[in-house]
Amino acid sequence: MLRPVLLALLAGSSAQAFAQPASERVPLLRDIKEWVVGCDNLRNCHALSAPSGANEEDYSSLTLHIWHKAGPQGYLRLRFDHRGETSDLSTLQLDGQPLGNDLTQALQVELDDQGGDPHVQSFGVLDDAAARRWLQRLRDGQRLQLPGDAGAHVSLSGLSASLLLMDAVQGRVDNVTALARPGKGAASAVPARLPMPLLRPFPGAPALTAEEQQALVAEALKGETAQEDSPPPEASAGALTASQAMTVLSYDCAAYNCEYEVVRRARQAPYAQTALQLEPLPLDGAALQGSVGYDPATGTLSYFYKQRGLGDCGAGAVWLFDGKAFQLSEFHMMSRCTGVAYGDWPSLWTTAPAP
Structure with missing residues (x-):
């Protein structure tokens, strides 16, 4: 069952789609009709088609x-992305009519986006002008359909509102670069990307001895x-510094999520505990639930919470230890269970290593 704090974050978001002023605060995650929109801390935005119905017939093997x-x-x-048998997207129809070569010839097969999964085929539109032609055409339609595959469709309900939200977040409304409402404003008037947080490196730590780990x-x-x-509780331990370690205890495991107790403590008895100093997640996200792990080789602490067993919705994040505190490195969230893998969930936090 979805944890209450995460449920509160995901519920009712479409009603708030435009409740905030034009200068949208980021990060953000919104459900808008049949779409999900996420924008990270830099104001980079990602919209994806995501059927809102909970019935099996609402599922689509095609995601835009x-x-x-x-x-x-x-x-x-x-x-x-098409999850299924080999397909030819050149046959895509918009409201029952062929899209035409002027659009489909811009589609390029992409081989690596899905980690080599043979059941997912990706087709990209990489040219900016071609991508804008696609969006201009789709905004006037209701539904994309792959003929001969009733389960391969994209509802365009909410697309225009999603594009407008992305424009508002990035300061593009009435600008030549806008997706939903272009105007005469020069591209140079668009605000610059927000500064990217730089991560202090993990200094490393002497590995725990077998005796330290056991104790x-x-x-x-x-x-x-x-x-x-419920399975019996399990614990693991890894080095943080020469004098401190991290222990991760899992307990009360259900079908695919567990409860966790993550403790920063001294490596030697009496194992005094120290504040974890974990940078909080944006959007009041609930950290360290579902599946939690610490990698002492890289100093990274991560969690992945599944809203259902397939693992196509929920939340996940990674932190990097700098010798004193854990810096948030990445954060992803997907509010609807539509078959989309974790790597393609909206990214809500983006960072880079310090030079």
């Missing part, structure tokens, strides 16, 4: 992604007992 990077020179990119795991498990119909 739209990325628009922030700033005057921010690139526009479209991509179709820390025992300390984390102290007093824990297995609950009825």
